[in-house]
Amino acid sequence: QVQLQESGPGLVKPSQILSLTCTVSGGSITSAGYYWAWVRQHPGKGLEWIGYISHSGNSYYNPTLKSRVSISPDTSKNQFSLTLSSVTAADTAVYYCARERLQYQVAHMDVWGKGTTVAVSS
Amino acid sequence: DIQLTQSPSSLSASLGDRVTISCRTSQSISNYLNWYQHAAGRAPKLLIYGASTLQSGVPSRFSGSGSGTDFTLTISNLQPEDFTTFYCQQSYSPPRTFGQGTKLEI
Numbered sequence: 489q490v491q492l493q494e495s496g497p498g499l500v501k502p503s504q505i506l507s508l509t510c511t512v513s514g515g516s517i518t519s520a521g522y523y524w525a526w527v528r529q530h531p532g533k534g535l536e537w538i539g540y541i542s543h544s545g546n547s548y549y550n551p552t553l554k555s556r557v558s559i560s561p562d563t564s565k566n567q568f569s570l571t572l573s574s575v576t577a578a579d580t581a582v583y584y585c586a587r588e589r590l591q592y593q594v595a596h597m598d599v600w601g602k603g604t605t606v607a608v609s610s
Numbered sequence: 611d612i613q614l615t616q617s618p619s620s621l622s623a624s625l626g627d628r629v630t631i632s633c634r635t636s637q638s639i640s641n642y643l644n645w646y647q648h649a650a651g652r653a654p655k656l657l658i659y660g661a662s663t664l665q666s667g668v669p670s671r672f673s674g675s676g677s678g679t680d681f682t683l684t685i686s687n688l689q690p691e692d693f694t695t696f697y698c699q700q701s702y703s704p705p706r707t708f709g710q711g712t713k714l715e716i
Contacts, residue, residue, distance in 0.1 A: 537706040548704040595701035596659035
């Protein structure tokens, strides 16, 4: 059974870099047919898709964040990471990592981490 | 980007009721529509994928329908744990996008 766990600092200063890691257990991030995604939820708001990386390392980012975001794999640790630069208070959110799976030709996020809260404040 | 519009934004119901939530997309997405349940403080949970396929382990009181631009999530015989927030999401093309959510209240 695949499980995901987010980790990283809960507080980041404005203009600095937010870095989060998602550790995957019970499955490999290099397995074909899966994408590894980040999603966030601002306080009191809905879900926002940040981006994903494929098992082969191809990535796609939300255009609204594209200039500041990067998702990268660490296959040796079976982890993938989110980096968001030049953060502001608007990046305060709960961040989730998730697995996107292609099943019956439809992609969907079937496994999620519990989420980690990140506050941007001086 | 494909925009998703859910209605209603909030919905009041009682235990045992049957409710429907609508999701309309800004362009046709065939059946590339998923539904998630999100309880506060917990991870989102996949309910339905491909517009109508029930995710393994999800109770059969949840059902989905639709194709093209109009989709519906139906929940029958509401249980206490169903009073949470529901989101539709398209996987037709990146960037993936979500509806704004529907909060189900008792």
